[in-house]
Amino acid sequence: MSEISTKPQSGMRDFLAPDVVRRRHVLAVVQRVYESFGFQPLETPTIENLSTLLGKYGPEGDQLLYRILHRREKLQRALASGAPTEIDLADEGLRYDLTVPLARVVANYRDLPAFYKRYQIQPVWRADRPAKGRFREFYQCDVDITGTTSVIADAEVMGAVAAVLQGLGFADFAIHVNHRELLRAFVTAAGIANENEGLALIALDKLDKIGRDGVLQELAQKGFANDCGEALLHALEQAREPGALTRMAATEGPFQAPSRALAELLAVAKDGPAAKHAIFDPTLARGLSYYTGPIFEITCKGLAGSMGGGGRYDNLIGMFQKKPVPAVGFSLGLERVLLVMEERGMFPPLCIGPQVLLCRMGDVPADAAIRVATRMRAQGLRVEVYADAANMGKMLTYANTIGAPFAAILGTAELAQGTLALKCLATGEQAATPIDDASMFVNKRS
């Protein structure tokens, strides 16, 4: 016996059949809804050039990247150099989100439609500290529209994500909406210098996790004067009050344009799926550095953290090509959605295991079992052949273990007559059935 651990790596999971089936259930809804909005699928490689990934997620993000160690000559050269650093040892990394690969794709394929509407459902990897609902390998379900600054695009990505959640049975989620330009106006008004805006937003982004005092403490630690932090939080809290957005939109100055933009977005979305869920939240910051306009985040009662988020990022694609291309997107986090659905028992009955265990009696040759199973499968049935020779009791116990609702008993008598003794394991009902009527028997009782 080896001493190798057989557990999955920290923060990663094996998905056995019941997990896979629940994940597929959710992903099927995501896919159907995203396609109903006219989004088309994209898949990108797991491994990206590190230079594609670095500098897009902020310094904290860069720290969480999985890097691929050089191989063969490249590794030998790096090691021979004497004192290699992290950057000498790797120039490839694992996908960290789905937005940066999209930006690369838009820059690479010049014949994409003027408005490229794509969805992408793939895992991403972050070497983060694992916690409840936070993994190192997890799926994101993204929709993005590139090539337009239209408010319709903002409303459509919000609508698509809202429609997915409704399609899954969620009613009580909120889509928090804010605007990076509005945040900037607040930050400036609080006396924080422009170059420190990023630091302030990273602290503010933790408001729901570490609370008001936690944010003030983090701002103080980062060297902001105490009254700056207090002024910022106070102003944001005031902006939360009813009518504040309308008031700011009516008042000339740096708050006006982004407030108007948000008011327009909420108005455009008012008869779509996001209607009852979208709320203006001036304290919403979002951690990622590439957002430029409206930003979004979904919360749900009882869930710490968010089920997804997004926003407008008009400068990111321009980092990969001469011409800037505006874009907006929304990312749904599969793991969080599953977590809440699990806790609330929101899954319909899901079943994909074998429906019938074919039990061959000892005197029936193996080729006959294969022949009969082939005929049953041709009727659309999911059939497992019990592989070993065993007595009936053992085989029926096994049928229960694998959750097969029916057993098909094949003895020499049945073989001679072209029948099966079909047994419904829940009721004990058993009937001699012609092989080609097996699916009729099963479907009538399923």
Place this chain on the structure above:
Amino acid sequence: MSEISTKPQSGMRDFLAPDVVRRRHVLAVVQRVYESFGFQPLETPTIENLSTLLGKYGPEGDQLLYRILHRREKLQRALASGAPTEIDLADEGLRYDLTVPLARVVANYRDLPAFYKRYQIQPVWRADRPAKGRFREFYQCDVDITGTTSVIADAEVMGAVAAVLQGLGFADFAIHVNHRELLRAFVTAAGIANENEGLALIALDKLDKIGRDGVLQELAQKGFANDCGEALLHALEQAREPGALTRMAATEGPFQAPSRALAELLAVAKDGPAAKHAIFDPTLARGLSYYTGPIFEITCKGLAGSMGGGGRYDNLIGMFQKKPVPAVGFSLGLERVLLVMEERGMFPPLCIGPQVLLCRMGDVPADAAIRVATRMRAQGLRVEVYADAANMGKMLTYANTIGAPFAAILGTAELAQGTLALKCLATGEQAATPIDDASMFVNKRS
């Protein structure tokens, strides 16, 4: 503009919508057929402990593993040690196949059914030299049965893969079948020492790539006496002749038991999906070191290399736990299947893009477009809203670009009447249609 390349990494690919749709078409058949055989899905993490992976694929395989560079303190420690080696810098790697993760899973979850029948469809990574049909990131579609040495299990994995290929429309594939014990008997009879069997098999595995002379040359390079290689190839070629398997099965000695096992397997499979495709091929070797019994490989006219392969590996799971567990499996290579289907034009018409482009005339407000699109989507239609303000000609050109077969024109007149001007772009037919009848109009003409 940055100098970052926007191409995918060497040997990896971006899949745009038409690619994704073709891949999904194949995977849906794989999934349906595998489930009809009673296999249940499993997914395992991308990243595995390197000690799980190393030593399972032979030395050539170990060289092709992608390794994850240590981070933070672990990396600092490794670098501070002075002269770090590859093994000091990484203890995690990317999944190289789906068989070793399965073995780890079987060892880890002790409450799996006695016969664990699982299928797994996931990408794997190998830092191999890219070539036609050979990528560094590629999907495998595996079925395996653990916990039994029954010939039924061998026949069922062969049958499942054959049924998949038939389901996709393949008729002319061959499943080459051989037995590792039979190969061992041939190797021994050729005067090759037991401890060199592995080397001999690796050379023999290349027979279809480098030919008879190539294999002889490689054997000579590896230090085998010339007459050994010649004797081995000659004996294997003789065993290819009709009746050879029956003759060997009837003759006492080291060839008898594996020949009988193969003859039994072919007999058991004779009325299943593999029936017309399975052929005994004594030259089949398979590169991987963990096989112990029957081995399989699928070839197809016009395809260099194989579409998949597998075999029995009764000792691999025992490398992860005290108790050995027998197992047999078959792996289908998605990329090769796609390659052949592409070349032969085997795909049915596949379409998932938007069916309708909603064209909002300039005087119609954006929220009305969202409202109308929402009502069309509720009818099951896939609808894109043209995001910008534009004239009709530009919008209709765009509809063609994205392949939308219908345009829905929404002007103030239509808005007032609750209708749409629905236009079939192929025929030019246009009709005023109540919004809630849009799907009727579209479906009648699709």
